[in-house]
Amino acid sequence: MLPFDLAIPSQLMQAYLPDIVLMGGGMLLLLWAVWRPESEAHSRSVAFLALGVCAAALAAVIWSWRMAFTATNGPVAVDGFRWASDVVILLGTMMTLAIAVDFNARMKLVAAESHVLTLLAASGMMLLSGARDLMLMFLGIELMSVSVYVLTGIDRRSGRGAEASLKYFLLGCFSSAFLLYGIALVYGATGSTNLITIGERFTTPAVSEQPMMLVGLALLLVGFAFKVAAAPFHMWTPDVYDGAPAPYSGFMACAVKTASFAALLRVCLEAVGPGSEKWHLALWWLAAATMVVGNLFALQQRNVKRMLSYSSIAHAGFLLVAVTAQTPEGAAAVVFYLVAYTLATLGAFAVVVALNEGKDGPADIGDYAGLWTVRPGLAMAMAVFMLALLGFPLVGGMGFFAKWYVLQAALKAPAPQTKLSIILVLATVVSAGFYLYVVMVMFMRPRPEGAAAPPPSSPMLRFVIATSVALILVLGLYPSPAVRLAQHSTARSFAPAAPKAAAVPAAASP
Amino acid sequence: MIGPALFFSACLFAIGVMGVLTRRNALILFMCVELMLNAVNLSFVALSKLHGVGGQVFVIFVMTVAAAEAAVGLAIVIAVFRHFRTVDLGALRLLRG
Numbered sequence: 001m002l003p004f005d006l007a008i009p010s011q012l013m014q015a016y017l018p019d020i021v022l023m024g025g026g027m028l029l030l031l032w033a034v035w036r037p038e039s040e041a042h043s044r045s046v047a048f049l050a051l052g053v054c055a056a057a058l059a060a061v062i063w064s065w066r067m068a069f070t071a072t073n074g075p076v077a078v079d080g081f082r083w084a085s086d087v088v089i090l091l092g093t094m095m096t097l098a099i100a101v102d103f104n105a106r107m108k109l110v111a112a113e114s115h116v117l118t119l120l121a122a123s124g125m126m127l128l129s130g131a132r133d134l135m136l137m138f139l140g141i142e143l144m145s146v147s148v149y150v151l152t153g154i155d156r157r158s159g160r161g162a163e164a165s166l167k168y169f170l171l172g173c174f175s176s177a178f179l180l181y182g183i184a185l186v187y188g189a190t191g192s193t194n195l196i197t198i199g200e201r202f203t204t205p206a207v208s209e210q211p212m213m214l215v216g217l218a219l220l221l222v223g224f225a226f227k228v229a230a231a232p233f234h235m236w237t238p239d240v241y242d243g244a245p246a247p248y249s250g251f252m253a254c255a256v257k258t259a260s261f262a263a264l265l266r267v268c269l270e271a272v273g274p275g276s277e278k279w280h281l282a283l284w285w286l287a288a289a290t291m292v293v294g295n296l297f298a299l300q301q302r303n304v305k306r307m308l309s310y311s312s313i314a315h316a317g318f319l320l321v322a323v324t325a326q327t328p329e330g331a332a333a334v335v336f337y338l339v340a341y342t343l344a345t346l347g348a349f350a351v352v353v354a355l356n357e358g359k360d361g362p363a364d365i366g367d368y369a370g371l372w373t374v375r376p377g378l379a380m381a382m383a384v385f386m387l388a389l390l391g392f393p394l395v396g397g398m399g400f401f402a403k404w405y406v407l408q409a410a411l412k413a414p415a416p417q418t419k420l421s422i423i424l425v426l427a428t429v430v431s432a433g434f435y436l437y438v439v440m441v442m443f444m445r446p447r448p449e450g451a452a453a454p455p456p457s458s459p460m461l462r463f464v465i466a467t468s469v470a471l472i473l474v475l476g477l478y479p480s481p482a483v484r485l486a487q488h489s490t491a492r493s494f495a496p497a498a499p500k501a502a503a504v505p506a507a508a509s510p
Numbered sequence: 511m512i513g514p515a516l517f518f519s520a521c522l523f524a525i526g527v528m529g530v531l532t533r534r535n536a537l538i539l540f541m542c543v544e545l546m547l548n549a550v551n552l553s554f555v556a557l558s559k560l561h562g563v564g565g566q567v568f569v570i571f572v573m574t575v576a577a578a579e580a581a582v583g584l585a586i587v588i589a590v591f592r593h594f595r596t597v598d599l600g601a602l603r604l605l606r607g
Binding site: 159160 | 516523530539540543549553554557561562564568571572579582589590592593594599604605
């Protein structure tokens with residue numbers, strides 16, 4: 001099959017098919033959502049239609065993946081890495097939508113537009129995961145972020161939600177401005193916003209050592225570090241995840257992070273390349289600091305949502321270890337890790353929702369005491385999620401293999417990341433302190449006298465929790481097909497870029 | 511001409527950053543962020559003199575995005591004001607820990 005020629009509109013449309021399905025479906029659904037008067041039933045129907053739109057987009061992604069389309073160098077990448085990230089993003093989005101239905105019913109929150117905003121945020125993420133042009137990358141990030149700012153404050157009765165929303169909005173805009181200035185300086189130094197073209201020009205020292213390029217890359221990295229919540233740019237995360245409605249905290253922790261990491265990896269592998277030592281060093285310190293800070297601060301949390309937010313920071317650090325390897329294997333490890341992380345984290349947020357009795361406040365760890373005696377199923381599921389996040393073998397399912405492949409990618413890289421791997425293992429040991437604490441509280445603490453059992457969950461929520469547990473355990477027993485798929489598709493996505501980058505200096509040196 | 515324009519834009523950007531870091535009023539913070547975005551726009555316009563029209567196209571996108579951000583941002587500021595009767599960030603103390 002010939003590669004798509006992205007200069008021809010019809011072929012560009014074909015390259016964007018899943019995005020068009022999701023975005024078009026989202027816009028039509030917006031019309032439908034505001035057409036009928038607000039009611040709980042209408043809001044539910046919008047949520048189910050949104051799930052349908054997601055499923056259609058997922059089908060389009062899988063179809064494009066199976067057809068193994070390719071494209072000429074243009075604004076959008078058409079490769080396995082994009083489809084793999086899209087699948088993870090859509091998985092996170094569908095789980096969020098399903099959890100949100102139950103959450104809205106508990107909180108008596110009628111907001112049909114929230115499901116539409118989830119879809120629009122997801123289309124921004126899909127735009128981001130496929131963007132091969134810094135302009136599209138900026139648009140994708142903004143579409144995603146602006147939708148998520150609103151979702152954070154979607155419960156207008158909640159002061160906590162409003163505060164979280166304002167903090168997220170101000171810091172999000174602040175970080176976007178850094179990202180944008182970085183893009184402007186990279187554009188100034190290379191004369192292009194296309195990642196492949198930047199990569200070709202970057203191989204000449206006249207460009208790569210230019211101060212404008214170095215400052216531009218540094219600002220770009222700061223912008224990305226804010227978006228993926230890497231230390232020391234993580235300050236907003238605990239407050240925002242704590243104040244936001246639980247389904248959308250999970251959405252931010254998983255889907256937003258997946259999309260940002262996909263974009264960061266594309267910048268690392270296609271534009272900057274493994275050649276830049278300064279970029280590599282910056283990534284190294286970012287990864288190390290994020291792992292240490294995330295895990296240490298998580299230890300002292302007694303609010304489960306805050307604990308999960310520090311845990312998400314810690315996992316950003318683990319993922320950055322694989323990014324630091326700057327190899328296609330590293331990218332494959334990131335994709336596989338993100339699947340495990342999305343299932344476990346959104347599953348954990350689903351349990352947080354299941355224990356919510358319709359009050360708007362901190363998710364105190366005390367509510368989990370003795371959960372085993374009143375809701376054994378929920379306690380078992382939460383234990384699996386915690387152990388998966390910890391990376392425990394066997395019962396932790398694919399969480400163990402996720403960490404294993406990250407370590408493997410880090411150690412097999414052309415420049416082996418031995419020190420980072422040691423920090424990763426030590427940080428994991430520390431993380432046992434807060435993941436196992438939750439398990440201990442659920443199984444060993446007695447239920448306080450007079451504490452009511454949590455209200456029953458809807459079938460939808462139970463389905464989400466059960467499916468995530470099942471997927472984590474099954475993919476933990478048979479990880480190889482998924483891993484091979486991830487490795488195969490990322491190797492093919494980034495293979496052509498590597499020899500080209502190597503060929504340019506060889507041709508230029510004589 | 512490009513050198514001074516880039517220097518001027520870097521100064522504006524730095525003023526915006528200082529404003530965000532030192533002020534506590536949400537509206538002023540938001541205006542500082544807008545200042546940063548417009549400083550970047552100035553860079554893009556200056557650089558498009560070197561590299562062609564791409565930078566100017568980028569400016570149009572940035573202005574559109576900034577407008578969308580302003581719409582959402584002001585709505586959020588109003589929501590916060592309804593709850594706290596102030597838009598001073600120091601007074602928002604529900605989320606701690």
